[in-house]
Amino acid sequence: MKHIPAIAAALTLLASATTAEQVGQVGVDWVGNDIVIEAVQDPKVPGVTCHLAYFDRSVIDRLSNGNWFEDPSNSSIACRQTGPITIGDIDRSPDGESVFSERQSLILKSIRIRRIFDEANNTLIYLAHANELTQGSAKMSISTVPLYTPPPAN
Template identity: 65%
Template sequence: MRLTTLALLMLPTLAGAEEVAKVGVDWVGNDIVIEAVADPVVGGVTCHLAYFERSVLDRLSQGNWFEDPSNSAIQCARTGPVDVSTLRPGRSEDVFSEGRSLLFKSLRIKRIYDAKNQVLIYLAHASELSEGSAKMSMSTVPLLAGDAGASPAD
């Protein structure tokens, strides 16, 4: 029991999403959902993720009950003080993950710290067990000289 608890505590903390809006797109009840996702490690950065959510009527008529499309869009902005002192340049790290099917498919946000160009890159993409997906969207947040851990501009 203690080992299980310890293992769960050691897992990286992924951000939770807060629904900001739902926009109806057709008569069968399909929606575009917009969620706010705050970066749990960096702080001071909030990404807005938009994705398609299928209605029950659409699921019944299409015959694919357990899966949503992988399409998404992302835009990230500075919303407070930014601290990149714990990040390793060039490494992609999970910020958010949400299931898009019953099994093996998720919508993810990854963060990459580009130290040379003083930019945080946020990539939204689908992750599937059996097939890769080219559906992605990217947003960048420039770092300022006063940000914790940021290198001064050359």
């Protein structure tokens, strides 16, 4: 009975987690390795969509090279305005907040997207990076979405 609040909190977190929609998949070699492209909507900033590309290893590659349970940390991100942007209650601190996370290994590695608000330049910054429990990762990609209002039409 004492675990019910923790389980309920975990289920609520999973239900509200941002999901990605696979929009493309490109085969890169004869063994079945692919580059997967996913669209991720910013859950707190309607009107912004990020496209995340990452490497997905094939079964043949996993068997021949070992390292069965993980994909490489490489990823790329591009974010754009895809509708009217509404800045809601977002974290405005320098380290920003997590927008999305997806596992790249059984337990040790995930690809994450963080949003940082550059208030001085009126820009949203999206950073895609790997989170590796063992050594971290310097592999990252960045994209920005400027927030500007066009001048009124005469």
